[in-house]
Amino acid sequence: DAGITQSPRYKITETGRQVTLMCHQTWSHSYMFWYRQDLGHGLRLIYYSAAADITDKGEVPDGYVVSRSKTENFPLTLESATRSQTSVYFCATGGTAYQPQHFGDGTRLSIL
Amino acid sequence: AQKITQTQPGMFVQEKEAVTLDCTYDTSDPSYGLFWYKQPSSGEMIFLIYQGSYDQQNATEGRYSLNFQKARKSANLVISASQLGDSAMYFCAMREVNYGGATNKLIFGTGTLLAVQP
Numbered sequence: 001d002a003g004i005t006q007s008p009r010y011k012i013t014e015t016g017r018q019v020t021l022m023c024h025q026t027w028s029h030s031y032m033f034w035y036r037q038d039l040g041h042g043l044r045l046i047y048y049s050a051a052a053d054i055t056d057k058g059e060v061p062d063g064y065v066v067s068r069s070k071t072e073n074f075p076l077t078l079e080s081a082t083r084s085q086t087s088v089y090f091c092a093t094g095g096t097a098y099q100p101q102h103f104g105d106g107t108r109l110s111i112l
Numbered sequence: 113a114q115k116i117t118q119t120q121p122g123m124f125v126q127e128k129e130a131v132t133l134d135c136t137y138d139t140s141d142p143s144y145g146l147f148w149y150k151q152p153s154s155g156e157m158i159f160l161i162y163q164g165s166y167d168q169q170n171a172t173e174g175r176y177s178l179n180f181q182k183a184r185k186s187a188n189l190v191i192s193a194s195q196l197g198d199s200a201m202y203f204c205a206m207r208e209v210n211y212g213g214a215t216n217k218l219i220f221g222t223g224t225l226l227a228v229q230p
Contacts, residue, residue, distance in 0.1 A: 031216050042116075042203060042220035043157075050216075058217065090157060094216050098164065100147055101218055103157035 003027060006091050006104035014112050019078045021107050023091030031094040032074040033101065034058075034066065036087040043090065049074055081111045114139045116206050118221035125194045126229055132179070133189040133224045135204030145207040146187040147218065148178065152200040160202075163187055191226075199228045 004025045013019050023032065030051050035043040035058075045058030047066040055066050063085060065077045078085055088108050092101040115138040125131040137146065148160040163171045163178045171178040179188040191198055204221040 033218070035220075040222060042222040043205075043218075044220070045217055048217060088155070092157075092218075096216075098145060098162075100159040100162055101216075102159065103149075105156050108155075 004091060004093055004102055004104040006089075006107050008107060009105065010108050012110045012112065013081055015081055015083060017081050019081050019109065019111075021076045021078075021089055021091075021109070023074045023076070023104060025072050025074075025093045027093060027095070027102075028071055029093035029095045029102075030071075031101075032068065033092040033094070034064075034074070034076045035090045035092065036060065036085075037090060037106075038087050046076065046089075078109075083111050085109065086111045114141075114206060114219050116204050116219050116221035118204055118224050120224045121222075122225040122227070124227050124229055125191075127196060128193055130190060130192045131194055131226065133191070133202050133204075133226065135187045135189065135221060137185050137187060137204075137206050139185075139206065146178070146180070147205045147207065148176070148187075148189045149203045149205060150198075150200045151203065151223070152197075157203075161189070194228045196228050196230060199226060201225050 007022045033048040034046040037043045044060050049055045049068040052071050088106050090106045091104040094101040117136045144165045146163045150158045161173045161176045163180045170180050175192045177190045201223045203223045205218045
């Protein structure tokens with residue numbers, strides 16, 4: 001039981017293309033999150049979701065779209081990829097405010 | 113605005129020695145949580161330890177302990193008896209709890225790269 005699964009693990013694409021990163025959890029946690037990790041910035045929150053059909057922006061949401069029609073899935077879409085979106089993307093889940101977030105293994109995205 | 117500061121970009125420690133990784137935070141909320149994560153070279157994020165703002169005692173998890181000084185707004189991670197496998201990036205993070213509608217967002221520091229030398 002993987003708990004939280006991200007796919008793909010690696011992706012190379014070109015500027016202007018649409019890219020969707022998938023995140024699936026088996027824990028039924030209410031909260032799900034998308035972060036990007038860049039050197040010198042740590043992890044920054046892109047979008048998060050408190051429950052199915054409830055999403056909200058994080059610190060760096062521009063250029064990204066999310067949806068959450070089912071509790072277990074939280075895809076992240078780059079509608080028109082730019083080079084500045086080259087990064088490592090992490091999906092995370094959390095149950096309550098006093099529990100740690102658990103992270104997927106990450107997706108390394110390169111935009112040429 | 114809430115902020116996490118890790119002032120040590122990199123550190124060396126000898127195997128079997130203890131090491132302290134610094135973390136300071138800034139928040140106006142009275143209720144918050146502090147976390148430490150480890151990221152080895154393989155890339156995954158591993159939860160290490162948690163400290164709640166109302167916890168009376170410092171958190172401990174095996175060789176990890178959190179030196180929580182609320183008045184100074186610091187939450188330093190102490191690793192005792194360092195092992196080669198402790199070589200990794202370490203991130204301090206803070207979560208805010210809003211009773212009117214918790215977001216559970218995490219704010220991360222920029223990390224400290226720890227290298228354990230034999």
